[in-house]
Amino acid sequence: MRLFIAILSACLLSVPAFASSRIKDMVDIEDVRDNHLVGYGLVVGLDGTGDSLRNSSFTNQSLNAMLEHFNVNTRDANLNTRNIAAVMVTATLPAFSSQGSRIDVTVSAIGDAGSLQGGTLIGTPLFDSHGRAWAVGQGTLTIGGFAATGDGASVTRGVPTSGRIANGALVENPFDGTGMDPWQEIANRTSLRLSLRNPDFTTARRMADVINAFMGGPAARATNPSTVELTRLASYNGDMIDLLSEIEQLRVQPDQVARIVIDENTGTIVMGENVRVSTVAIAQGNLTITVRESPVASQPAPFSDGQTAILPRTDLTVTEDITQLGVLDGGVSLSELVDGLNALGVTPRDMITILQSIKAAGALQAEIEVL
DSSP, X not given: OHHHHHHHHHHHHHSOTTOOEEGGGTEEETTOOOEEXXXXXXEEOOSSXXXXXXXXXXXXXXXXXXXXXXXXXXXXXXXXXXXXXXXXXXXXXXXXXXXXXXXXXXXXXXXXXXXXXXOEEEEEEEEOTTSOEEEEEEEEXXXXXXXXXXXXXXXXXXXXXXXXXXXXXXXXXXXXXXXXXHHXXXXXXXXXXXXXXXOOHHHHHHHHHHHHHHHTSSOEEEEETXXXXXXXXXXXOSOHHHHHHHHTTOEEOOOOOOEEEEEXXXXXXXXXXTOEEOSEEEOOOOEEEEEEEOOEEEOOOTTSSOOOEEEOOEEEEEEEOOOOOEEEOTTBOHHHHHHHHHHTTOOHHHHXXXXXXXXXXXXXXXXXXXX
């Protein structure tokens, strides 16, 4: 793990200080976003691993409603099948998906089904948060896990009650209620907003300056840390789509707050290049206490009335590692910080505690985020 931290630090430090990113990778464009869809449906064709209709009343009701749609009356019938399962279907509709295009769907059981292996999702409308249907999902599921059960044992790998259908939903209604092509609407705009995915005052200002330098005029203005307002100048020969396609390729050097991200569960530490430490002295050592029980038998004297007894014997050893007090000079960089801690023989989990202690002492100029 220590070697991993050293390699990661070296990779980060090998990137030039002037490294920049495309605006396309740093912002989201106003009104250009994905839509989350959800639907309720039935998976059929299961090999006895579906819902128990007696325990899952909603599955029974859905099955009856589906059969009635095909003029099959089963209201008074005692259905006892385990080849069907009630599921929730989720999908993400990309911005400006064309009518007739296909998207992937995820299918998850909500009843007591044991597995969806081999099942087929029947036509399921997919709705947005406003209750409007955008697509219809249907197809054969692909399951990443499996479950097998015998009389005396069972085995499960992955999650057999959840699967995916590649290109399993057909987009039916991608446009808004006005009937206008959204692309045409954006093309006719004279202004829109760019939303930074990582809000920062410096980055927003740099982005506006780069756009203005490219346009040769005041076409962009940073209104807050997360928003840059873009205006199509009258002198620009093209529509907003043309302007966006050119601006997306411009490069900006992003700035960010010095931050250390810690995952205590795995012992992972990620530090940004702007992390700085003031002058601080660090001593780290381990205290090990070893307790060893070695009971002995006490035998009575020959021809006596005594009895054999077990007497406890405990060996207690205390070992403390000999460590030196290390001093980190003020304003050290990320590489110097890592080298200094590694020189003290610090393990990743000990490093987490040390960083938190340095922060508590006020000597760490960075935010610590614990996952």
